[in-house]
Amino acid sequence: EAISLNNLKMGIFGGSIGLTGTVSTKGNTPKFDMDLGLNAVNIAESFSQLDMLKSIAPIAGVINGKLNSTIKLSGDLQNDMTPNLKTLSGDLIGQLLSTTINEKNSAMLTTLSSNLKFIDMSKVNLNDVKAALSFKDGKVNVKPMDIKYQDITVNVGGTHGFDQTMNYNLKFDVPVKYLGNDVNNLIAKLTPADQKQITSIPVTGLMTGNFSQPKLNTDLKQSTTNLTTQLVKMQKDKLVNQGTSALGNLINGTKANTSGTSTATDTTKTKPTPKEEIKTKATDVINGWLKKKKKE
Numbered sequence: 001e002a003i004s005l006n007n008l009k010m011g012i013f014g015g016s017i018g019l020t021g022t023v024s025t026k027g028n029t030p031k032f033d034m035d036l037g038l039n040a041v042n043i044a045e046s047f048s049q050l051d052m053l054k055s056i057a058p059i060a061g062v063i064n065g066k067l068n069s070t071i072k073l074s075g076d077l078q079n080d081m082t083p084n085l086k087t088l089s090g091d092l093i094g095q096l097l098s099t100t101i102n103e104k105n106s107a108m109l110t111t112l113s114s115n116l117k118f119i120d121m122s123k124v125n126l127n128d129v130k131a132a133l134s135f136k137d138g139k140v141n142v143k144p145m146d147i148k149y150q151d152i153t154v155n156v157g158g159t160h161g162f163d164q165t166m167n168y169n170l171k172f173d174v175p176v177k178y179l180g181n182d183v184n185n186l187i188a189k190l191t192p193a194d195q196k197q198i199t200s201i202p203v204t205g206l207m208t209g210n211f212s213q214p215k216l217n218t219d220l221k222q223s224t225t226n227l228t229t230q231l232v233k234m235q236k237d238k239l240v241n242q243g244t245s246a247l248g249n250l251i252n253g254t255k256a257n258t259s260g261t262s263t264a265t266d267t268t269k270t271k272p273t274p275k276e277e278i279k280t281k282a283t284d285v286i287n288g289w290l291k292k293k294k295k296e
Contacts, residue, residue: 001024001025001026002022002023002024002025002026003022003023003024004021004022005019005020005021005022005023005034006020007019007020008020012041012046013041013042013045013046013049014040014041014042014045014066015038015039015040015041015042015066016038016039016040016041017036017037017038017039017041018036018037018039019034019035019036019037020034020035021033021034021035022034023077023081029076029077030076030077030081031074031075031076031077032074032075032076032077032083033073033074034071034072034073034074035070035071035072036069036070036071036072036073037069037070037071038067038068038069038070038071038094039068040066040067040068040097041066041067041069042066043059043060043063043064043065043066043067043096043099044060044061044064046067047059047060048060048061051082051083051085052073052083052085052088055085055088055162056088056092056133056135056140056162057092057133057140058160058164058211061102061105062101062102062105062106062109063096063099063100063101063102063126064099064100064101064102065096065097065098065099065100065126066096066097066098066099067094067095067096067097068094068095068097069092069093069094069095070092070093070094071090071091071092072090072091072092073088073089073090073091073135074088074089074090075087075088075089085138085162086137086138086162088135088136088138089135089136089137090134090135090136091132091133091134091135092131092132092133092134092135093130093131093132094130094131095128095129095130095131096126096127096128096129096130096131097127097128098127099126099127099129101121101122101124101126102122103121103122106211107211107212107213107214108166108207108211108214109121111207111214111215111216112207112216115216115218116172116218116220118152118174118178119149119152119154120149123149123150124147124148124149125147125148125149126147129145129147130145131143131145132145138161138162138163139159139160139161139162140159140160140161140162141158141159142156142157142158142159142160142168143157144156144157144169145157151175152172152173152174152175152178153172153173154170154171154172154173155170155171155172156168156169156170157169158207160211163210164210164211164212165209165210166207166208166209166210166211166214167206167207167208168206168207168208169204169205169206169207170204170205170206170207170218171202171203171204171205172202172203172204172205173200173201173202173203174200174201174202174203174220175199175200176198176199176200176201176227179201179224179227180224182228183224183227183228183231186228186231186232186235187231189235190231190234190235194234198227198230198231201223201224201227202223203218203219203220203223204218204219205217205218205219205220206218
């Protein structure tokens with residue numbers, strides 16, 4: 001009532017698949033427990049023709065290229081001996097090879113491009129990207145992974161269901177040069193040392209909905225506003241420091257001049273200070289008034 005497969009290999013989907021595991025019909029419901037090894041299989045063919053792969057990662061038609069992967073999975077078999085996807089559980093580790101992206105075939109990617117103008121999703125490099133995910137009870141959990149686009153790093157992780165619903169967290173490290181002229185003009189006014197402190201900003205996003213109608217929310221606007229506020233403050237602090245420094249130089253210069261006068265030999269009469277002059281004039285006025293009174 002059971003069959004054991006050991007390193008069974010077949011050429012398929014432009015590459016090869018190896019199987020090791022068991023299929024058992026001992027109970028009321030047939031079960032299977034398999035380890036699959038996919039070697040350079042064509043992504044478009046394998047992920048469109050195998051319902052199991054299509055449910056785990058709906059990337060057929062979106063990503064072209066080859067895939068190396070190891071998949072460990074178990075579950076129940078239906079009457080026709082095909083996997084019951086609702087009972088499927090396991091994990092997958094995969095590496096993409098020589099890939100290109102068809103952005104127009106993915107509502108998720110077009111949504112990203114329309115909301116994040118500084119990224120052209122069709123030019124994202126997925127070559128050699130490694131992904132690790134697990135699946136159980138019709139839900140797939142994708143461990144966070146880094147994807148590169150030119151000088152931008154995107155960290156992606158989250159979940160999606162076999163029913164195509166999704167909940168993905170996105171973290172971008174965005175260079176400030178992509179944030180527009182207003183921000184870059186403010187940065188240009190900073191000192192070179194301060195400019196080195198602000199090279200990029202973190203931007204987070206949340207992708208929800210489903211693969212056909214995704215919804216994206218990001219804090220890009222708020223992050224840009226926060227950076228602008230920080231730059232304005234740095235510019236104000238710079239001007240205040242310049243004014244304080246100039247005032248300090250002026251005061252120090254006056255003290256130096258006063259000190260120089262006091263050490264020099266002066267044979268002339270010391271010039272009275274403005275305060276002394278005012279006191280003298282006031283005394284003269286009072287004396288003059290008293291004398292006038294005495295005469296009267």
